[in-house]
Amino acid sequence: MKGIRAKLSTLLLTLLLLVPTMANAHTVSTTGPSPDLRSALGRLLGEHAILAVVAMQKGIDGAPDFRKAANALNQNTDDLTVAIASVYGKDGAAAFKTIWSSHIGYFVDYVKATAAKDEAGTKKAIADLEAYRMEQAKFFADANPYFDESIIASELKHHIDHLLSAFNNYANKNYTAAYKDAQTAYTHMFATGDALAAGIAKQFPSQYSDASSTNPASDLRSALEQKLGEHALLAVFAMQKGIDGKADFADIAASLNRNTDDITAAVASMYGKEAGEAFKTIWSSHIGYFVDYVKAMAAKDEAAAAKAVHQLEQYRMEQAKFFAGAIPSLSEQTLAEGLKMHIGHLLDAFNAYVAKDYAKAYADVRTAYSHMFPTGAALAAGIAAQFPEQFHTANTSSVPSVQxxxxxxxxxxxxxxxxxxxxxxxxxxxxxxxxxxxxxxxxxxxxxxxxxxxxxxxxxxxxxxxxxxxxxxxxxxxxxxxxxxxxxxxxxxxxxxxxxxxxxxxxxxxxxxxxxxxxxxxxxxxxxxxxxxxx
Incomplete structure (x- = not known):
């Protein structure tokens, strides 16, 4: 189907503008050492961005769950450190953690200074972040000869600017801009993960001999994982905003709807406009049922809460049927079980938050997010198998192969x-x-x-x-x-x-x-x- 090449991944844009095509492309897969590395780094870096945004919001609001949100961010750092250790060893990982952790501390300093209206404090935090990005860039450039220190420093500047802009807009109650910045920060970290994965694969070819981490099938997997992971995080934090009656609830809900539009467009690009519309109707329904559940919990209406849970049960069966009908290699039962886990994770995270068990709430948040990555990988594998001509055959593009x-x-x-x-x-x-x-x-x-x-x-x-x-x-x-x-x-x-x-x-x-x-x-x-x- 010709629509498969649309923006779901960067493949089509690659052919269109600049990235060279290969006259005889090798068979590729959605899995393997290189695509798996890309997925792992994207997952952790994307999570870092959103958890940082949330922790900064909680900090300026003086929210009771701030420390647990910050702890979740620190746990993400631990996981990133383990990933670095697997490539650069224990000493390299220890050095990375010290540097990486420092910039989280500087963001906290910035939040505190903003809350205290301490202009000197905010300037110092920004100066510290500037020093951090140069030190972090040097770390990666020293570790890997394929990394360009100036480019890494530039990318870290964008990362810092995205988070500061998201926070400043939130503090100034410009919630529309705040959530746009948050989504930009999240998306940017996947591109950063791609660059890191590519450099590591070049540095250690014997460990990553399965060709490039960026091939059509890997691009598809990365795009699906990114959007599904974003859905989980936005859903969890929208539910928190809803139960708390926060002024920015409508804006984070709008971000969740934009995410739905992105996934819908991807489905439509593969299976046609009617299929996209059918998907959107089903997918949007479960977001509505989660909203119903939040409202019921706020009103302490047990009957309404039970009804919402029942509707979510019906949703997962309908959604599983849709995907199984579209992707022949996927089992409807397996899909239904995966959707049951997704729903369970979001409800667990929300219920723990309502019960003020914030440690469990954020553990469940991370579980809900992580679960979407094997889900995205499974969908990508099924789609790649369904359309092998798009993912496994020689490229016949007429665009010249620029070197x-x-x-x-x-x-x-x-x-x-x-x-x-x-x-x-x-x-x-x-x-x-x-x-x-x-x-x-x-x-x-x-x-x-x-x-x-x-x-x-x-x-x-x-x-x-x-x-x-x-x-x-x-x-x-x-x-x-x-x-x-x-x-x-x-x-x-x-x-x-x-x-x-x-x-x-x-x-x-x-x-x-x-x-x-x-x-x-x-x-x-x-x-x-x-x-x-x-x-």
Missing amino acids: KVWFQVKSNLLTIDGSKTTMDTMPFVNQGTTYIPLRYLAEGIGAKVVWDASDDSVWIIAGENKAEFWLGADFMEMNGQRIEIGDPIIMKDNRTQVPVRFIAALFGWDVRYNTTDWSITLTKAMAMEASSNHH
Whole structure:
């Protein structure tokens, strides 16, 4: 089915803009050492982002569960440390934990200073976070020769900025912006996990000999795990906000609905519009039943609570039937059992929170989140098996296989695989982010570029597929599906400029900065250019 390539993963965008295609792609799988590493790092880093957001909210609110929320964040650090130890040993892990833990402490300092309206305290916390990111970047660069210290430092700046923005907007009661920032922070950490996994796989090829961690099947798995994990976390914390009568309940509920829209679009891209609509009706119903349960608990209405639980039971059977009907290799009974666990985890986390057993509540939160990853992996495996032509055959894309792109900040020369183009504008740096003109990059690899003056958007078209960017927006759309960029699209010299960081992170390209001449080289992962001048 041609729709399978939509934004569910970055595969289609990869073919469309910049990532090289392989003339004879090897058979790939959703599992294996490399995809599993990618999944594990994405899961833990994504969880870190959301738990940090929640802990900061609880801190500024003086909530009684703040310490347990912070403990859950520390447990996430412990798990990340174990993952680092498996790669870099006990000493490396100990060094990582000391550095990583420090930035959590600095965020706590920032919350405390904000609560006390201590401007000097907030500035000190920001300075400490700045020092942290440089130390953390050095740690990874020293540990792995494939990691670029300047790029890691830049990505950590984005991570810190996302969390601070989410917190500041929450403290200022701009809840819509706060939850948008929270979702951006969560999404960004999966891209970070992808980059770490790719670098580790290159460093230890004997342990990760199952090809790249970023292949079509692995992309599919990662996308499903990310969205399902996000659903679990948003559902849990929306239920907390609901029972507490918090002013931001409607906004976190809106984030949960956006997550539903994303999953629905993915289903529609694979199985058609009608299937997407059918899925959304079923999936949305269980969110509604959880809301009913929260309302019943708030009203101490046991009959209403029992009714909501019964409706959730009916939902899981209907949802299992839907997936089993769509994906022949999946057992309806197994799906139903998995959905029963999902419902149980969310109810357990909520009931423990209501009972003020916060230690159990946050343990259940983490369990609910983690459970969605094997669920996403199972769905991805079933879809990949159902559509082998999309995930296991040679790539027949007509887009040329680009090996190397080279350009310089403040230079109008662009070189793509040795072919030089003189641009009428130049790459530049804006607030620490390097930008490159989109048109020349796209046209250089054979895509069509269309400017739509009606809404200040740029279309990049390859065959039946379309990517769309809007001036000033920090997101783009692939075939109608939204992908966060993290930085705004900028118009400069009458050209649409896009962040190099976004292109590189999304596409899994190696980036090398030459600080002597301000040049940047993007290379295919297996054709990375080594240079002692690149840092």
